[in-house]
Amino acid sequence: MKIIVTDSYDEMSKAAAEIFEKEIRQDSKIVLGLATGSTPIGTYEELVRKYKEEKLDFSGVTTFNLDEYVGLDVKDPNSYRFFMEEHLFNHVNTNNENTHVPDGMTVNPDEYGEKYDKMIEAAGGIRIQLLGIGSNGHIAFNEPDEELPVGTGLVNLTIQTIEDNARFFKSKEQVPTQAISMGMGSIMKAKKIVILASGEGKAEIIKKLLERGKVSTRIPATFLLLHPDVTLVCDRKAYSLVGR
Numbered sequence: 001m002k003i004i005v006t007d008s009y010d011e012m013s014k015a016a017a018e019i020f021e022k023e024i025r026q027d028s029k030i031v032l033g034l035a036t037g038s039t040p041i042g043t044y045e046e047l048v049r050k051y052k053e054e055k056l057d058f059s060g061v062t063t064f065n066l067d068e069y070v071g072l073d074v075k076d077p078n079s080y081r082f083f084m085e086e087h088l089f090n091h092v093n094t095n096n097e098n099t100h101v102p103d104g105m106t107v108n109p110d111e112y113g114e115k116y117d118k119m120i121e122a123a124g125g126i127r128i129q130l131l132g133i134g135s136n137g138h139i140a141f142n143e144p145d146e147e148l149p150v151g152t153g154l155v156n157l158t159i160q161t162i163e164d165n166a167r168f169f170k171s172k173e174q175v176p177t178q179a180i181s182m183g184m185g186s187i188m189k190a191k192k193i194v195i196l197a198s199g200e201g202k203a204e205i206i207k208k209l210l211e212r213g214k215v216s217t218r219i220p221a222t223f224l225l226l227h228p229d230v231t232l233v234c235d236r237k238a239y240s241l242v243g244r
């Protein structure tokens with residue numbers, strides 16, 4: 001795993017956006033895997049700036065997001081489709097038809113998940129995937145468990161994730177308990193992966209990820225240790241416990 005440690009959240013965001021910019025400029029029809037959560041917001045801001053000030057063109061880009069809450073429709077401000085529109089799609093020239101976020105209102109999430117994976121394949125596969133990491137080591141909504149799903153489908157959220165994400169909702173009770181998430185296999189098929197981590201709250205999990213030298217379904221992010229092209233971009237606070 002390649003590791004880039006930056007002095008601040010802003011520097012982390014710039015470093016990540018630069019990696020994406022390079023890929024987009026190399027292939028105007030690139031397929032991107034995108035993530036939600038508070039960590040990638042700065043990366044999206046920087047990509048929007050590059051679109052506005054440096055002519056970074058998204059018109060041919062196809063995107064697939066990692067996950068969506070079950071039961072939230074696209075107009076719900078807490079839905080990940082809404083998030084993506086607010087932070088990226090509404091501010092760059094992506095073509096709406098080419099931006100994909102799993103449908104949280106689908107009646108059969110597992111069947112839908114299979115279709116989602118096939119759509120990714122049909123688009124040529126994900127060239128570069130952006131990831132955050134949960135404080136419990138989840139990537140997308142693949143939560144620590146005895147087994148992890150390979151393909152995209154329905155997942156149950158852990159209490160910890162519900163508590164971590166309650167800050168976006170009026171109360172903990174309003175956080176959906178299920179999601180449709182890209183599976184571990186779907187994520188691992190991306191040619192290149194960039195995982196972000198910022199702040200002290202991620203220091204423990206980054207230490208575990210980098211120091212154990214083992215994969216565990218109890219720390220889903222450790223599967224990234226098996227991938228040939230992963231870059232961790234994190235700030236000093238998230239990296240602060242490594243080696244201690």
Ligand code: PGA
Nearest residue numbers: 037038039040132133134
């Ligand atoms: P965060 O979430 O960026 O809001 O910390 C990360 C994640 O849960 O993947």
